[in-house]
């Protein structure tokens with residue numbers, strides 16, 4: 001039996017087509033409505049409400065909390081201000097990415113780390129001899145993500161105060177529906193958005209208050225299908241889809257360094273020793289052999305491929321997580337791990353791992369596509385990520 | 396066929412003998428298989444000991460059977476049908492329990508209940524064991540080279556092995572070295588803190604051995620049992636439709652289809668050797684069969700010490716075979732049941748008390764029940780055996796085949812298979828009827844601690860001590876693997892240095908049973924490799 005999140009009484013009542021999936025051992029909504037289309041548009045048009053409680057969350061407290069985190073993650077934690085959030089990957093000693101998540105600093109010695117995979121043992125293994133208390137808060141803390149251009153207005157009504165001062169990747173305490181919560185200006189959509197963190201036992205009043213205050217603003221509970229498209233538009237990677245954790249990789253070819261995942265900016269190579277530092281320093285000097293880039297599949301060639309079959313072009317409404325070969329002439333130079341038709345950009349986009357020599361924005365490559373059971377290749381251009389980055393995300 | 400001549404005679408229709416025969420027949424050889432008993436299969440048989448109740452009398456689960464054999468002999472086409480055995484529940488002494496389910500998320504949730512750290516470690520351990528099994532797998536499919544030979548072929552083969560070892564990289568090589576030398580208890584201690592988890596995992600390191608979980612070398616057996624799990628499309632442990640005998644029947648069917656003849660109730664008395672060459676066999680009744688190729692599927696001791704006159708063999712070889720360890724340590728209790736057992740620990744109130752996830756009985760009873768509540772319990776079971784008696788509180792691996800295949804028992808009734816350790820072959824004073832029944836009682840008592848209704852549910856029971864296993868299957872001292880899977884008895888040392896390649900000191904006489912590389916269990920690798928060796932030499 002899968003676990004259900006603290007919001008299950010509400011989310012189950014909304015579920016129209018039993019489109020559930022599993023996420024970290026929990027039941028998670030793929031889409032509440034028959035199609036995820038309206039839920040997707042809420043992210044870019046009004047505000048979408050996601051139950052993101054299945055995220056793994058670790059609370060770290062104590063004198064050595066900063067030291068521990070600085071040893072584990074690649075960002076410079078000492079520079080993280082209280083009430084700041086940092087996005088960061090973390091690596092094994094080979095400098096290969098294990099997982100990525102957000103790091104919330106509540107105070108001097110008080111943090112929360114979120115992750116896609118369990119990391120309790122990893123944190124403990126790195127904390128030997130340190131004065132730090134590591135709590136697995138995954139099930140104690142529930143979380144909601146409110147994403148979209150109207151998310152701020154809804155939250156301001158719900159908390160009863162102005163949130164203009166809450167900057168991108170900062171957090172604040174607040175009360176919603178009588179429940180004390182932490183609000184971080186973070187999310188997985190690349191849009192204006194917030195995540196709301198609360199004690200699992202008080203989850204429902206928060207959901208209810210947000211829905212009440214959000215109604216006039218078109219708040220729309222949304223599932224993972226909608227989120228998947230938005231995160232591809234935002235160029236945000238997903239563990240087990242866009243990369244394999246160094247812990248689970250079975251062959252060297254499955255490993256990725258932060259540089260290869262376009263996360264070079266997160267590697268503070270000058271800070272004190274941390275996991276993977278020597279390997280990362282070497283790689284930084286030599287340059288990575290792979291790069292994560294955007295790909296935009298050329299619609300005209302796609303149209304032609306379908307036309308050859310007597311068909312109009314067709315793309316799936318949902319994002320694809322099937323790995324697709326990418327070619328330069330006769331040579332395979334990479335593979336795309338996530339792809340989607342962007343309803344907003346009206347473009348067919350993908351996240352692709354490309355050999356460094358092919359990872360130049362504007363370069364013309366070929367993306368494999370199956371048209372009527374036959375493998376074809378469509379022209380695709382290398383793009384810088386993200387595909388979509390509205391000013392409101394930071395303003 | 397009486398006194399007739401064939402190309403090859405295979406002695407013993409255990410699964411390895413049958414596989415060897417099938418491969419020889421496939422290559423066009425005229426093959427005759429001679430089996431002592433009235434049915435094929437050796438330790439892999441199904442018998443209706445109690446009318447209406449089919450027992451997988453000895454071996455009861457399948458996982459190691461080599462995929463290439465399944466494919467090459469088209470065993471599914473001859474009735475091989477492996478049904479999943481998904482879960483394991485271990486009742487604990489304090490009333491709590493530990494379960495491993497078929498689903499990763501469910502297993503993680505259950506482990507987390509015991510130790511959040513172990514829940515993480517479990518996945519990493521699984522990946523490491525996958526790596527290790529992957530590293531060892533080529534060795535299993537490889538003819539063991541002779542490290543003392545300087546022939547180019549042997550050196551090439553040794554070189555390949557060395558190259559393979561180097562390709563593992565330092566990390567995996569060290570891990571493999573640990574696995575080869577440590578005790579399963581020590582090895583598991585490096586990973587886990589939950590005692591009942593370690594106890595249950597360590598149990599697979601002691602199966603068929605005369606070692607406890609704290610004996611060095613037991614970690615390798617742990618790996619041996621992981622081996623079946625890495626062939627992606629194949630499941631881990633499974634249950635053959637109709638009981639384990641179904642596996643043997645499928646192989647026999649394939650062998651017959653390929654032209655092999657199988658003669659039952661034909662016990663071989665000796666191998667006929669003329670001028671240092673095997674030329675056939677004589678049955679116990681004196682009938683003779685002639686062939687230039689004679690293959691024994693029996694264990695090494697029976698093969699060389701019973702079937703061949705000592706003077707035909709080099710003295711040091713005989714000494715090596717005599718020293719080959721076959722200390723039987725396992726027993727088996729098969730039950731016909733009028734109703735299903737109920738584990739106290741899995742009653743809804745008890746699950747709630749320990750904050751577990753409610754599970755309907757039909758579900759956990761489709762899987763295994765492991766009686767391995769603590770590491771001390773398992774080690775103590777071994778202590779009894781070390782001192783010459785059967786375990787008062789044995790380690791047990793319990794399955795209810797009729798929950799998986801309803802045709803194993805009359806509708807609504809059940810069969811239960813209980814594999815237990817330790818029951819030493821060399822019990823003080825030797826085994827007799829009284830000791831057998833006392834051992835059976837100890838097993839039932841130990842199970843009744845966790846499943847109180849078991850006693851009243853028993854319609855009939857069959858208790859098999861190592862002495863019974865030897866008597867019925869011919870496995871010397873009842874050793875389930877035809878010889879212990881100890882480091883000094885593996886690879887180019889199995890069964891004896893210089894004779895690891897299915898050859899024997901007698902020209903034309905070969906061996907193909909579990910007592911040869913790569914070893915025991917329903918694996919079939921030795922039967923196949925033996926046939927390939929023979930065909931390579933004589934085509």
Ligand SMILES: Cc1cc2nc3c(=O)[nH]c(=O)nc-3n(C[C@H](O)[C@H](O)[C@H](O)COP(=O)(O)OP(=O)(O)OC[C@H]3O[C@@H](n4cnc5c(N)ncnc54)[C@H](O)[C@@H]3O)c2cc1C
Pocket residue numbers: 406407408409410411412429430431432435436437438439452453454455456457458459661662663664692693694697725726727814864867868869870873874875876877907908909910915916917918
């Ligand atoms: C109680 C028990 C439980 C087990 N559980 C499992 C399990 O769950 N899973 C697993 O994979 N493995 C298990 N095993 C191990 C596995 O069954 C054996 O390793 C395997 O079956 C051995 O096969 P074999 O063909 O090498 O030899 P055997 O099965 O020993 O075959 C030898 C054959 O030779 C015959 N024979 C003997 N003497 C003569 C003679 N003089 N003339 C003619 N024929 C003769 C015998 O009757 C027998 O048929 C178990 C074994 C036992 C005993």
